[in-house]
């Protein structure tokens with residue numbers, strides 16, 4: 001949700017959501033995200049989607065485009081399948097959050113407005129003069145918020161998607177943080193192991209599907225001491241706690257690496273008993289593990 005979308009606008013959309021729940025022809029709950037002036041309906045089907053889209057446009061003057069998500073996130077660039085269902089024919093917009101602004105093209109790069117709180121927490125957790133490596137930086141959202149909040153910090157924003165890196169450069173200019181976010185078009189594994197070996201204080205791994213695969217190379221990019229910001233998806237049963245299950249998995253990963261687990265949280269729920277979790281893992285420090 002953009003900061004520009006004031007509380008009243010948000011309240012209006014909530015009202016619309018509950019109206020739609022009562023809509024005779026649409027018994028399912030309307031679920032949508034807002035990115036800049038674009039609304040993305042997550043569960044649109046045929047005519048119901050179109051009538052929802054028109055209602056969204058009518059009820060919120062700031063929304064100029066309504067997209068429908070027609071498939072799940074997929075491919076190496078982690079793109080959502082989207083189509084325009086109402087309003088202007090475009091997928092580009094400017095999204096504002098946590099005092100930063102982001103040019104985003106939803107057709108060519110990944111972006112989730114639901115991570116607004118997570119990005120704020122990460123930006124707050126970074127210390128003075130840190131060198132940060134964001135291995136899956138996309139259009140630079142995490143990296144730019146970190147640099148914006150921490151003027152002494154340098155962030156290297158790696159991504160394999162050329163459109164995302166081009167947009168990151170644009171976002172660096174738009175947020176006036178030249179020299180503090182360095183956009184790099186590369187494969188994260190190659191960049192981390194060759195260019196950044198033993199050279200950064202913190203590594204972000206915001207590609208939860210591949211955190212395990214990239215974990216060792218992320219650790220090799222850290223100096224003697226440092227922090228990995230680790231993301232993962234955890235599927236639980238009714239009896240299991242997502243954080244406890246994540247800790248067991250992480251302890252297996254850090255075994256023999258002089259690392260400890262700290263600060264875990266559930267970022268969001270992503271399906272029935274499936275969660276995105278985030279953990280700070282410390283290298284080279286005598287800290288007590290979470291149990």
Ligand SMILES: C[S@@+](CC[C@H](N)C(=O)[O-])C[C@H]1O[C@@H](n2cnc3c(N)ncnc32)[C@H](O)[C@@H]1O
Nearest residue numbers: 076077078110136137138159160161187188206
């Ligand atoms: C889930 S998105 C996160 C993007 C960004 N951090 C954000 O929150 O907006 C993951 C990103 O990783 C990138 N990616 C996937 N495989 C990669 C690789 N091997 N090397 C570098 N980037 C990669 C994708 O292009 C995508 O932009």
